[in-house]
Amino acid sequence: MNSGIPIEITGLSKHFGSVTAVEDLSFTVQPGRVTGFLGPNGAGKTTTLRVLLGLVKASSGTATFGGTPYHALKRPLETVGAALDASFHPGRTARNHLRVTATAAGIAASRVPVVLEQVGLTEFADRRVGGYSLGMRQRLALAFTLLGDPSVFVLDEPINGLDPEGIKWIRLFLQRLAQDGRTVLVSSHLLSEVQQSVDDVVIISRGRLAKTGTLSSLELESAPRTIADSPDRPRLAAALAQAGLEYTEGRNGFIVAEPDPGLVGHAAFVGGVELKSLHRLKSGLEESFLALVNGEVDHVEIAEPGPPEASGAPEASAAPDEAADAAAPTDAAAPTDAAEPAPPDDRESPPADGAKE
Numbered sequence: 001m002n003s004g005i006p007i008e009i010t011g012l013s014k015h016f017g018s019v020t021a022v023e024d025l026s027f028t029v030q031p032g033r034v035t036g037f038l039g040p041n042g043a044g045k046t047t048t049l050r051v052l053l054g055l056v057k058a059s060s061g062t063a064t065f066g067g068t069p070y071h072a073l074k075r076p077l078e079t080v081g082a083a084l085d086a087s088f089h090p091g092r093t094a095r096n097h098l099r100v101t102a103t104a105a106g107i108a109a110s111r112v113p114v115v116l117e118q119v120g121l122t123e124f125a126d127r128r129v130g131g132y133s134l135g136m137r138q139r140l141a142l143a144f145t146l147l148g149d150p151s152v153f154v155l156d157e158p159i160n161g162l163d164p165e166g167i168k169w170i171r172l173f174l175q176r177l178a179q180d181g182r183t184v185l186v187s188s189h190l191l192s193e194v195q196q197s198v199d200d201v202v203i204i205s206r207g208r209l210a211k212t213g214t215l216s217s218l219e220l221e222s223a224p225r226t227i228a229d230s231p232d233r234p235r236l237a238a239a240l241a242q243a244g245l246e247y248t249e250g251r252n253g254f255i256v257a258e259p260d261p262g263l264v265g266h267a268a269f270v271g272g273v274e275l276k277s278l279h280r281l282k283s284g285l286e287e288s289f290l291a292l293v294n295g296e297v298d299h300v301e302i303a304e305p306g307p308p309e310a311s312g313a314p315e316a317s318a319a320p321d322e323a324a325d326a327a328a329p330t331d332a333a334a335p336t337d338a339a340e341p342a343p344p345d346d347r348e349s350p351p352a353d354g355a356k357e
């Protein structure tokens with residue numbers, strides 16, 4: 001228990017008919033840390049988590065817990081606590097829900113009062129769940145994840161809709177899990193929602209990895225920068241290099257590590273390059289996040305304590321176009337997945353399902 005099991009996603013792709021939900025995704029989630037799995041709606045977070053939990057099959061690639069896929073875990077609920085789309089029968093109590101799941105999973109009934117206490121629901125344990133607030137339901141979903149006292153937690157949008165007090169509570173809850181040496185992966189579509197709770201971030205956009213690293217590496221990137229574009233990008237790249245300005249190439253131009261657009265414009269002028277756009281990128285974590293997920297920045301991976309990504313010759317211009325081509329699939333294509341084969345059933349259900357009627 002708490003032996004430090006990493007989550008390992010390697011070359012993972014998932015297609016629903018013609019819709020690409022996840023494309024060649026690779027990242028590792030380390031034990032002892034809270035990792036935010038971030039991306040806008042439709043980025044592919046839930047699909048990745050569903051593959052990880054054996055609820056849908058990958059088109060290619062692997063998603064494992066220290067090398068073992070979910071369906072091959074000997075005691076899944078005692079390895080992984082997952083909260084994904086938890087729904088509860090309104091007429092039953094929290095205690096009853098938890099008892100049923102514990103019995104089905106061969107977990108001692110004595111764990112039920114323990115987990116109720118851990119999530120602060122003891123005094124409401126015998127009330128019908130139908131009368132619970134959203135925050136109480138979120139806590140109940142977390143109680144399910146704790147039943148087997150697992151080493152790994154996979155939580156889909158656990159902070160969504162919580163009030164400030166609930167957010168503070170869950171922040172401490174997650175940090176305590178990580179301090180115990182457990183692996184904690186928390187998805188969210190808002191960086192601001194989780195930024196006080198996470199140590200590391202994995203950011204995806206349109207099913208592809210946009211960034212992995214520590215939250216502090218993202219903070220490093222959030223210094224004010226300038227974005228500049230030209231009809232002749234190679235010449236602009238040369239002019240920037242000539243002026244000693246560091247840059248990365250994004251879909252909308254070069255992101256230059258210089259807060260003053262005037263200096264970037266001057267470098268272009270000296271290089272005799274026409275500009276078609278020149279503006280300052282706002283500073284701040286949220287802006288960095290939005291720039292990443294909106295495709296202004298291409299895939300960057302920062303090693304701790306990584307310096308800001310920049311410099312050197314721009315990458316081949318095909319990269320931004322590829323990113324653009326991987327336009328977010330739409331929900332309109334959802335029916336193609338209705339025929340998604342059910343996952344193999346020769347295993348215990350993940351706890352989230354255990355919470356369902």
Ligand SMILES: Nc1ncnc2c1ncn2[C@@H]1O[C@H](COP(=O)(O)OP(=O)(O)OP(=O)(O)O)[C@@H](O)[C@H]1O
Nearest residue numbers: 016021041042043044045046047329330331334337
């Ligand atoms: N069962 C399905 N059939 C068809 N398309 C699907 C299916 N599930 C997800 N998709 C598509 O895959 C893409 C990724 O969806 P996913 O739910 O994984 O994203 P997400 O990042 O979790 O978004 P959200 O925060 O809105 O839940 C979306 O375009 C979605 O419409």
